[in-house]
Amino acid sequence: MATADGTAATPGIREHPLRESLLHEAHARPFESLSAPLRVSHLVVHTGTSGRAEELAHVAELCRELRVEAPGAEAGHFTLETEHFRLRWERHTEFSTYTVFVAGGESEPFASPALGAMPRRWLSGVPGELLAAVHVSLLRAEDIGESPSIIARYFREDSMAGSRCAGDAASVWTDFLADRDGFIRVLVLDRSLSAPQAGRLVQRLLEIETYRLMALLGFPLARRLSPDITEMETQLGTLMDRLSSVAALDDERNLLSSLSALSARVEQLMAQTNFRFSATAAYGTLVRRRLAALRERRIEGVSTLDEFMERRLAPALDTCVHMSDRLERVSRRVSRAANLLRTRVDVALEAQNRDLLESMNRRARLQLRLQETVEGLSVVILSYYSVSLIGYALRGAAAAGLNIRPDVYTALSIPVVAGVVALGVREVRRRVTRADGGLP
Structure with a gap:
């Protein structure tokens, strides 16, 4: 960022790449300066999170038709000024607003809305789905009077709301009911508003209706979700009753499978509703902030x-919060139950594995004893046949004339042969054991 003479504002210090855009953000969408008499029409169009390009193209089409410069490709708001009207377009996260301002009064409030100054063909092609629509009539208080009996001619008396605002500089009236054209009517009577005050007041009133409708988007979802949450709570209670009585490992595994399926269903619902419920809470907070900024004072x-x-509005918001909390509680309870059951299954499996290892150890010990017995018998048998062969050889040698005593030499060979055979059998077993163990 540079100063007016082009020099760096902070010489020698490298600026953060986002510094300039962050400084401008606070002034990105300034309030309008408005003066009575004035007519305002406000449209809120729900477009989701990916409608910017289509909206910009539609706004650019109007600019070409009226021969004015179109907004840039990255624009998030744009004001189009003509001789007959002023159009302000703003893009938000999941909706856009089109606000039309037309100077001048009317013979009667709302008799000639500002929207009538817009090209009808262009209006019919606005991308998205209309969610909120508001007509505002800003008039001088002395031109119409502020008596509730007079104001009631323009609203339904049993639903009418009104108050003094902006330090008694204006009074605001509405019934939040749609007229035959589907528009909410708001009457602002200027008692002593400055142009910036009037702009801020009208903007806040429009935002109240905008955020009110956006907040209420979560209410139908909450009502649809209630039976599903009740069903899941009942199912979880049934599974918890089974958890306290189940004993067999197979039954525990089946129960764990049921809990896992329930957990997946809960997480799916949370994924589907988390954004909407979070947005409802955020929009509800914005409504309350805008209401507080009005600085209302009661009219008797x-x-x-x-x-x-x-x-x-508050009951609907509370319902959304309640449903979100219920879903979160079910998720936590299912998670705790699944962890508890998983621990039980793991403990049971560990016990089974321990019993299996003990059984294998017993079999190994028996096998070792049998092997040692077989080795002993093998030594005896091999020694017997070896000594017999030696005896045959000695008797043959004696018969051939050698002066030896075969029986004596045969008897003397027994311990030698037995020792050699025992050592041989042990060496064979050692080599086999090393081969089984993968040793060289």
Whole structure:
């Protein structure tokens, strides 16, 4: 970043590559400066997280039609100014807003909405699905009066909410009900607003309706999810009852398989709902912040906007939080039960392995004893036949005329032969043992 004369603002210090963009972020979407009388129409279009390119192309089409410069390919917001209207487009994470401003009053509030100044063909081609639609009429308070009985002509009286805002510089009225065209109506009566104040007030009112509808996207999901969570809680209770009574290893394995299947189902639901419920909580927080920024003061006999939201929006948000918490608790309980059962199965398997090893050790000891017995018998048998062969040889030699006593020499050869045979058998066993052990 450089100063006005082109020199570095911080000479000798290398700047972070994101520093300039971060400094500009706070001023990326400034408030409008508005003055009464004014008409505003606001559209909130749900596009998901990947609709930027299509929206930019559609905005660029309008710019070409009106012969104005189109936004850049990376733009996240854009304001188009014409002689008859001003259009402000803003791209958010999963939705976009189109806000139309038209200066001038009306014979009656909402009689000629600002949206009528836009090309109808272009409006019909806006990408995405319409979620929220608002008409705002900003008028001078002295031109219409602030009596609730007068204001009630434009709203349904049993649903009407209103309050003094911005330090009593304006009053705001609405019933949060859609008219025949599907638009929420908001009437702002300017008592002593400055242009920046009016811009901030209108922007906050539009954001309240925008974030209110975005927050409510999680409510139908929460209601659909409730029976599934109840079913999983019941199934988990049944499995836990079986866990306390199961004894056989095969039964424990089957139970572990059931718990694993339940855990997979829970995790699947959490993956499907986590983003929506997290977004609902975030949007709900934004609604409350925007309401607090209005600095409302009660008008006798009428609910404030904050009271209306607490009565209508808060229960829906609480339901989403409750369902998310229930799903999280089920996940933790299933995980604990699976870990407990897995530990039991591991302990049972270790006991089985220990018994198997002991049985193998007993068989090995018996085999060793049998082997030693066979070796002893082998030594006796081999020694017997060897001594017999020596005896035959000595008797043959005596018959041939040698002066020897065959019986004596045969008897003397017995310990020698037995020792040699025993050593030979032991050497053979040693070599076989080394070969089995993979030794050279």
